Amino acid sequence: MADAQFRPRMFSWLSGLLTGAVLVAAVSGLIALLAEHVPVLSLLVLYLLAVLPIALLWGSALAAVVAVASVAAFIFLFLNPVQVRMTEQQTLFPLAVFLLTAVAVGQLGARSQQQARESARLSDEQAALRRVATLVAHSTPALEVFEAVTREVGLLCGADLARLERYEEDGSVTGVAAWSRVPVRLAVGTRFALEGLSVAAQVRLTGGPVRVDGFEGASGPIAEEALDLKIRWSVGCPIVVAGHLWGVIAASSRNDVPFPVNTEAQLADFTELVATTIENAQGRAEISQLLENQAALRRLATLVARNTPAAEVVSAVASEVGSVIGATATVIVRLDADGLFTVAARAGERRDLMGAGSRWTIEPPHVVATAVATGRPALFEGYGRLSGRLADELRQLDIHAALAIPIMVGERTWGALCIASRDIRFPTGTEQRMEAFTELVSIAIADAESAAELAASRARIVTASDEARRQIERDLHDGAQQRLVTLGLELSILQSSLHPSLGEVRSGIVRISEELSEVIDELREMSRGIHPAILSEGGLSPALRALARRSTIPVELDVRTQARFREPVEVAAYYVVSEALTNMTKYADASYATVVMEERYGTMRLSVQDDGVGGADPARGSGLVGIRDRVEALGGSFEVNSPIEEGTLIQVCLPIQPE
Amino acid sequence: MLRRCLIVDDNERFLEIARISLERQGLEVVGTATTIAEALLEASVVRPDVVLVDVALGTESGFELTRRLVEDFPELRARVVLISTRGEEDLADLIASSPAAGFLSKSLLSAAAVRGLVDAGGS
Numbered sequence: 001m002a003d004a005q006f007r008p009r010m011f012s013w014l015s016g017l018l019t020g021a022v023l024v025a026a027v028s029g030l031i032a033l034l035a036e037h038v039p040v041l042s043l044l045v046l047y048l049l050a051v052l053p054i055a056l057l058w059g060s061a062l063a064a065v066v067a068v069a070s071v072a073a074f075i076f077l078f079l080n081p082v083q084v085r086m087t088e089q090q091t092l093f094p095l096a097v098f099l100l101t102a103v104a105v106g107q108l109g110a111r112s113q114q115q116a117r118e119s120a121r122l123s124d125e126q127a128a129l130r131r132v133a134t135l136v137a138h139s140t141p142a143l144e145v146f147e148a149v150t151r152e153v154g155l156l157c158g159a160d161l162a163r164l165e166r167y168e169e170d171g172s173v174t175g176v177a178a179w180s181r182v183p184v185r186l187a188v189g190t191r192f193a194l195e196g197l198s199v200a201a202q203v204r205l206t207g208g209p210v211r212v213d214g215f216e217g218a219s220g221p222i223a224e225e226a227l228d229l230k231i232r233w234s235v236g237c238p239i240v241v242a243g244h245l246w247g248v249i250a251a252s253s254r255n256d257v258p259f260p261v262n263t264e265a266q267l268a269d270f271t272e273l274v275a276t277t278i279e280n281a282q283g284r285a286e287i288s289q290l291l292e293n294q295a296a297l298r299r300l301a302t303l304v305a306r307n308t309p310a311a312e313v314v315s316a317v318a319s320e321v322g323s324v325i326g327a328t329a330t331v332i333v334r335l336d337a338d339g340l341f342t343v344a345a346r347a348g349e350r351r352d353l354m355g356a357g358s359r360w361t362i363e364p365p366h367v368v369a370t371a372v373a374t375g376r377p378a379l380f381e382g383y384g385r386l387s388g389r390l391a392d393e394l395r396q397l398d399i400h401a402a403l404a405i406p407i408m409v410g411e412r413t414w415g416a417l418c419i420a421s422r423d424i425r426f427p428t429g430t431e432q433r434m435e436a437f438t439e440l441v442s443i444a445i446a447d448a449e450s451a452a453e454l455a456a457s458r459a460r461i462v463t464a465s466d467e468a469r470r471q472i473e474r475d476l477h478d479g480a481q482q483r484l485v486t487l488g489l490e491l492s493i494l495q496s497s498l499h500p501s502l503g504e505v506r507s508g509i510v511r512i513s514e515e516l517s518e519v520i521d522e523l524r525e526m527s528r529g530i531h532p533a534i535l536s537e538g539g540l541s542p543a544l545r546a547l548a549r550r551s552t553i554p555v556e557l558d559v560r561t562q563a564r565f566r567e568p569v570e571v572a573a574y575y576v577v578s579e580a581l582t583n584m585t586k587y588a589d590a591s592y593a594t595v596v597m598e599e600r601y602g603t604m605r606l607s608v609q610d611d612g613v614g615g616a617d618p619a620r621g622s623g624l625v626g627i628r629d630r631v632e633a634l635g636g637s638f639e640v641n642s643p644i645e646e647g648t649l650i651q652v653c654l655p656i657q658p659e
Numbered sequence: 660m661l662r663r664c665l666i667v668d669d670n671e672r673f674l675e676i677a678r679i680s681l682e683r684q685g686l687e688v689v690g691t692a693t694t695i696a697e698a699l700l701e702a703s704v705v706r707p708d709v710v711l712v713d714v715a716l717g718t719e720s721g722f723e724l725t726r727r728l729v730e731d732f733p734e735l736r737a738r739v740v741l742i743s744t745r746g747e748e749d750l751a752d753l754i755a756s757s758p759a760a761g762f763l764s765k766s767l768l769s770a771a772a773v774r775g776l777v778d779a780g781g782s
Contacts, residue, residue, distance in 0.1 A: 292744060478670070480746040482670050485744045485766045523747055524744070525747060528745075528749065534753075537720060537750065542750075542752035546749045546752065549751065596742060
């Protein structure tokens with residue numbers, strides 16, 4: 001090794017000596033020419049012309065040698081050496097002064113030259129750092145910064161090759177950026193195992209800057225590549241991001257001259273910039289991931305808040321989770337009463353596998369079954385014990401990691417949200433991110449279930465009360481009304497069979513008959529208010545016509561369907577028109593009304609319009625509130641449009657089929 | 660001149676009183692029935708001049724019976740009178756679209772009223 005360092009220095013010295021000799025010879029010639037005109041001793045100073053260039057180019061030591069050689073040549077050529085040896089003070093003194101001056105000048109020259117070089121190198125380094133720092137400050141994409149850093153480091157260190165590598169969790173390194181002065185193919189983006197000798201391995205071992213002196217006889221993929229590239233020297237520095245060893249920056253040279261001692265310090269300056277870039281990039285990635293997450297959650301929460309059908313919310317959650325987490329496949333399964341799982345939603349790749357609507361027997365150790373059984377998140381544990389069609393489909397998806405989160409609705413486990421990925425593991429925090437999504441599914445399902453229950457219960461109440469009213473009307477009709485009518489007939493029989501002499505009795509019977517007739521009429525009105533019997537007899541169309549006929553304001557009735565509908569729908573429609581007409585008669589001061597009934601797209605549509613004063617407000621406790629409740633209980637819609645002085649339009653949609 | 664009458668009603672008490680009332684007024688009640696099947700059978704046996712049909716025959720419909728009577732016995736067209744305790748205005752559409760001679764409120768039932776309706780419908 002010492003031999004290797006010595007050889008170029010030796011060569012440099014020899015060339016310096018040779019140059020010095022030539023310069024001394026040239027100056028000696030000049031002195032010889034001038035000696036005839038000027039005292040020769042005063043020309044001694046000209047030898048500085050030989051000393052100074054040597055000092056500048058080869059340093060002070062060689063300059064001193066040249067100074068001594070100059071004195072020797074001067075004595076030998078222009079003085080009598082014997083006389084000099086005789087110590088003639090007049091001659092000896094100037095010679096000594098020159099020698100001292102020459103050595104001092106040589107040292108000054110060499111030092112200023114070294115300082116000039118040093119300052120040039122420093123300014124180069126500063127410029128390089130500034131260029132990289134500018135990129136970092138401008139939030140340039142990390143990869144561009146890495147490339148710039150490797151290039152600057154390579155140029156600054158006079159290296160043939162510079163690399164930036166990242167340590168992976170599995171103990172390998174990935175080439176992130178590379179720069180090369182020589183045309184070599186450099187593997188960027190590929191992973192190397194850290195076996196054998198390498199700068200990266202040494203840096204990881206020591207945690208500090210390292211030097212590698214030759215790869216002769218070393219093994220391992222990196223050493224082999226270095227040997228192929230004829231790398232002689234390598235130097236590397238760790239890149240530490242947030243207290244963790246993130247990667248390494250390394251410069252390599254094929255030169256026989258080792259890197260200067262300050263190379264590690266130069267690299268260290270750049271590693272800080274690299275660390276800042278990575279921190280920035282990670283911060284940005286985290287922020288954008290957070291924002292993406294928040295946006296997805298907000299979109300879904302909006303869906304939930306808008307009472308979007310639970311099935312739609314569930315599909316939306318699956319696709320949002322899939323894209324936010326970056327899963328290969330996302331599936332939301334529902335646990336059915338029979339113990340099978342139904343795929344409620346499926347997003348990601350290969351949707352033919354475990355597709356939406358398919359049903360499965362899923363048992364531990366499958367993550368979904370584990371999550372549902374334990375009520376806690378479960379992580380994929382390999383296919384080992386899985387068998388059957390489910391395992392086959394999962395294998396086709398080539399899943400390496402899966403995570404299932406149970407979906408709870410109230411106290412009950414409804415199902416699970418499961419994400420699967422081809423990567424080996426999910427980023428940390430994935431579980432927590434998914435939980436926010438499963439909560440939304442829970443809310444949507446709980447809402448939908450309670451809404452469905454509420455609607456069903458309202459519908460049941462309406463139906464039950466209609467049924468009760470129908471029964472009361474029927475009982476009145478078959479019972480009291482019938483008996484009173486019969487009684488009336490009996491009275492008239494009695495009346496006609498009375499002897500003419502019993503005039504008083506007869507007039508009493510007539511009076512009772514008339515009273516009875518009024519009671520019967522009143523009862524008929526009452527029972528009609530309880531339930532429109534005509535609906536049961538003839539359906540909606542004649543019933544609406546009867547309403548129109550009874551109205552005191554002219555009604556134009558346009559019935560565009562003669563179909564019969566289920567009883568709650570007919571009853572609701574009847575009451576809508578009945579109540580609207582009653583309201584109109586009482587408040588609207590209208591001159592006519594139009595009633596339209598039609599069947600369209602599975603709904604019955606009713607509209608009642610008048611030309612009255614408007615200003616009807618169903619919120620202000622009119623009979624319209626009861627109608628709205630009845631319509632909504634059947635899953636229908638009820639709208640009142642009643643601008644002041646512009647009449648009233650009531651529009652109702654009723655689903656023909658129960659939900 | 661209408662003389663022979665069939666009454667169809669699901670209320671036995673009413674049938675009894677109506678029979679007495681009508682017969683006193685000179686309209687012979689040749690038969691009574693409480694269901695559609697009974698009424699059709701009775702009609703084929705007694706061949707009445709006029710049939711009084713209650714609109715609501717329990718779960719069965721008097722309108723339905725009217726159609727079938729006229730279908731089976733064409734001579735009964737405009738010879739069926741619908742009767743009910745309910746008001747005529749509620750049932751007007753159904754009455755108008757049926758082949759009945761007309762409608763009579765039960766509280767106004769009399770032989771004269773029946774004859775009046777049939778004569779008006781027949782003319």
